[in-house]
Amino acid sequence: MKAILIIADGLGGRPTDQGGETCLEAARTPHLDELAARGALGLVDPIAPGVRPGSDTAHLSLLGYDPHVIYTGRGVFECLGIGMDVKRGDICFRANFATVTPNEGKFIVKDRRAGRISSGQEELAKTLNSISLEKSLAVEFEFRPSTQHRGALLLRGDGLSRYVTENDPHKIDAEALDFKPMDGHDDEGTCRTAAALNELVTRSYEILHDHPVNRERERAGEKPANYILARGASDLPHLDPIAAVYGVSGAVIAGGALYRGIALACGMEVRDAPGATGGLDTDLRSKAKTALAALETFDYVFIHVKGTDNAGHDQDAAGKTAFIERIDAELIAPLMKGVDWKETHLAITGDHTTPIDYGDHTAEPVPILYVGPNVRSDSTSVFGEREAGRGGLGRWSGKVLPILLNYNNRAPKFGS
């Protein structure tokens, strides 16, 4: 049997979204509604009731893990997601180019995103990566750019520690902070990690501020990418790969690096869908096509779509509603046509609520739909938050993929 898991990021909404309805309730979704009629709905708390999820922790929980136990931070997923080879003990960060001016040995942050730089990042990174840190630190590093100013940073060396603070002041015209050991972590490895990071960002200014790419940017009136901000220190989480626990092979189709990185950490393989951007402009038909192709070789496929969350953060109700309608027409419809429903179970849900009024994640439970031959159907016939509250599956926390794989008779037995 085959399984499809679809997570629409930030899918959940509030009645304030669209004249008393959530965006999902306001959207015309005939295909999702047909699946609701054939399957069953419920409400899932992505992590636990009242816990407001990050995207990373929510995904870990929906995939079957306890983020309170295994989560070490976001950086490691960013590194994995953009293709870096993360080994146990490596310390990973979300990192990005920024614009600073030096001031008495410190750096004043003038733009946290270096004017959203859109070209030359590879050349800057190559120069940056040519730095050799002080030998006694015994630390190697790699910075890898992803989109615009964004990238990831990886430190490698014996005994390094993720218990370091960040250097991003999260304010303009503020001093970049020193990396420091977190309270209670003044051991040699943590101090050395912080020292390596401090040396790295100081030297990033020295080597980047006069770089040809930046000289060109300044000539064009653009802000130079002359500094590195890093946050989300983390290392590889200790988790049992999904394949080892359930005996199934899985592929991820996601535009966003974070989601690819989480899926890689759980042991999935990445399948690239041409035109998948991780944004509202993503090619959903391409994702459906890639998923159907992946299902020929993999036991399950995890499809992530990000546009719902982007529109929520942008407080764009019409955009979120329209994107949900596109999910219905361009992702769900082709999947419905393409799979063998006698042999396939599908689940669709969100990783959290991103209400329009608030523009950020909130903790309400999100609607979830399961459909397939082993699912006991209920009396619901519309895919939406309130209908899900009447669904036959009730309400629970996380574990969406384990429950999906159980329908495929792939859950390991606990006890005998």
Add this chain to the structure above:
Amino acid sequence: MKAILIIADGLGGRPTDQGGETCLEAARTPHLDELAARGALGLVDPIAPGVRPGSDTAHLSLLGYDPHVIYTGRGVFECLGIGMDVKRGDICFRANFATVTPNEGKFIVKDRRAGRISSGQEELAKTLNSISLEKSLAVEFEFRPSTQHRGALLLRGDGLSRYVTENDPHKIDAEALDFKPMDGHDDEGTCRTAAALNELVTRSYEILHDHPVNRERERAGEKPANYILARGASDLPHLDPIAAVYGVSGAVIAGGALYRGIALACGMEVRDAPGATGGLDTDLRSKAKTALAALETFDYVFIHVKGTDNAGHDQDAAGKTAFIERIDAELIAPLMKGVDWKETHLAITGDHTTPIDYGDHTAEPVPILYVGPNVRSDSTSVFGEREAGRGGLGRWSGKVLPILLNYNNRAPKFGS
């Protein structure tokens, strides 16, 4: 007040069981339906959402314990269930007679069940138990037969350990395995436990292969019971007895040794119902009668019925449906007549789903019914999976007995 807990093993089903209905939905159950109309339904995840339960772990969870914390393995419940006196530190196994042929110091398993031997087991066991293990091991043991080839094995000695592998290869014509310390458990006690087990099974062949019972079996063309296979190493779980927590006395009525053993471990007393077999042929009216008698002296009674699970494992939809109809007519009906409903609460549920198509346990939540004077009734009027999804009790995990005893005002207060 009195309480009755009925667990129908493997009660839950899937829509593929019986032409779109589960066996429970397809069964005619007028008495259960009347209780549903008077009481309230919900869905219970025996252990947790997405966790596929064993019967032992599920029962511990439904009785109020966290099997992730207290479960040590199945053997201890088998030993308790067939009446062995298990003390703290004893190492217990599910064990059974098998047929082997010797081969260069090893044993090739020809039949894992010794031709399902049905007589002479007591004599074989008596001979087996006459073995004295090598003095330096300081280990005593007892093997006790139960039904057919089945039995239980108990080791006693200072410092023994349950962290040993099993000798059952789970295949025919394969070598019986050596007992070994599990990875990470190479301490003296574990090594000595494994050595005692290896000596015991080797000597079981020496002492049994030419035993009069086996000579007679071979003359009759039957396979000799000339070896012992043991698995499920475990010791007494650390748990607070139900009586200590809730201040109530309880009795168990169950045909299967495992269920009697679990109930004993939780502090219940066994009441034997004549004709209770742990199978589809069990005498349910006798169980009802025994339960009603037990309720005269005990605060609650736990009735276990196994036939639902047996039919599920045998992929026998008609058999499962018919057995559920028998539960309704021969167990529920007499209980309904026999108890004082002003003073009694009753709960009925399953310990897991055993769908016909799959023939083994799966992780879906199971329907649960509570009825009695303190239960807030809902609008349901049929006892079935889908109706339970509309029930007023919602969905939760485990703790079925604590909730039942709470209706009897017997739950301890946490905090003040």
